[in-house]
Amino acid sequence: xxxxxxxxxxxxxxxxxxxxxxxxxxxxxxxxxxxxxxxxxxxxxxxxxxxxxxxxxxxxxxxxxxxxxxxxxxxxxxxxxxxxxxxxxxxxxxxxxxxxxxxxxxxxxxxxxxxxxxxxxxxxxxxxxxxxxxxxxxxxxxxxxxxxxxxxxxxxxxxxxxxxxxxxxxxxxxxxxxxxxxxxxxxxxxxxxxxxxxxxxxxxxxxxxxxxxxxxxxxxxxxxxxx
Ligand SMILES: O=C[C@H](O)[C@H](O)[C@H](O)COP(=O)(O)O
Numbered sequence: 031x032x033x034x035x036x037x038x039x040x041x042x043x044x045x046x047x048x049x050x051x052x053x054x055x056x057x058x059x060x061x062x063x064x065x066x067x068x069x070x071x072x073x074x075x076x077x078x079x080x081x082x083x084x085x086x087x088x089x090x091x092x093x094x095x096x097x098x099x100x101x102x103x104x105x106x107x108x109x110x111x112x113x114x115x116x117x118x119x120x121x122x123x124x125x126x127x128x129x130x131x132x133x134x135x136x137x138x139x140x141x142x143x144x145x146x147x148x149x150x151x152x153x154x155x156x157x158x159x160x161x162x163x164x165x166x167x168x169x170x171x172x173x174x175x176x177x178x179x180x181x182x183x184x185x186x187x188x189x190x191x192x193x194x195x196x197x198x199x200x201x202x203x204x205x206x207x208x209x210x211x212x213x214x215x216x217x218x219x220x221x222x223x224x225x226x227x228x229x230x231x232x233x234x235x236x237x238x239x240x241x242x243x244x245x246x247x248x249x250x251x252x253x254x255x256x257x
Contacts, residue, residue: 049098
């Protein structure tokens with residue numbers, strides 16, 4: 031319910047004649063659904079979406095949102111995406127759905143990036159609950175795992191659910207979930223992780239989010255507030 035409300039609130043921020051980054055995950059899925067409904071009802075006109083994953087592409091097609099690629103456009107007006115953790119400085123951990131690499135490309139390009147979360151995603155210290163997803167090319171798996179250990183992280187290869195073996199990303203790579211007990215400097219860890227040979231991208235997003243929309247229950251009612 032909270033996810034639905036916050037997804038709808040974000041969808042309402044999309045204006046006609048705009049290019050929209052469409053994020054990944056269960057919360058953004060509601061935003062995509064409502065954008066589709068607004069198009070259908072004529073309340074929203076002439077938008078084109080840039081999907082951040084195969085999931086976003088499938089959902090957008092299902093809800094009738096026309097899509098394009100980054101080759102065909104020169105800017106993104108607004109992007110809507112979920113997050114796994116949000117700290118007070120609007121730093122994020124993303125990639126719970128293994129989509130953080132494409133999400134980072136699209137979300138950073140957007141003039142306005144709206145994050146949609148429920149209140150359970152808010153943390154005082156980034157990394158205190160969630161591990162940092164690190165997308166790695168398959169041949170580099172072992173050296174990257176060793177490098178993460180040297181950085182003080184606890185790396186775990188993400189395994190599939192209802193699929194034997196590891197999760198494979200939309201790019202055909204693997205995901206290591208790296209748990210750090212403390213991330214004193216998220217911007218620095220983002221750079222250090224991306225500097226390990228064989229790492230494609232990690233899920234720390236710094237200086238990217240403009241608006242955080244938070245869904246929560248107050249007095250038994252679902253409400254949406256801005257951070
Ligand atoms: O890779 C997935 C994304 O970063 C999602 O946006 C993130 O995991 C949040 O997903 P959800 O809204 O399902 O919690």
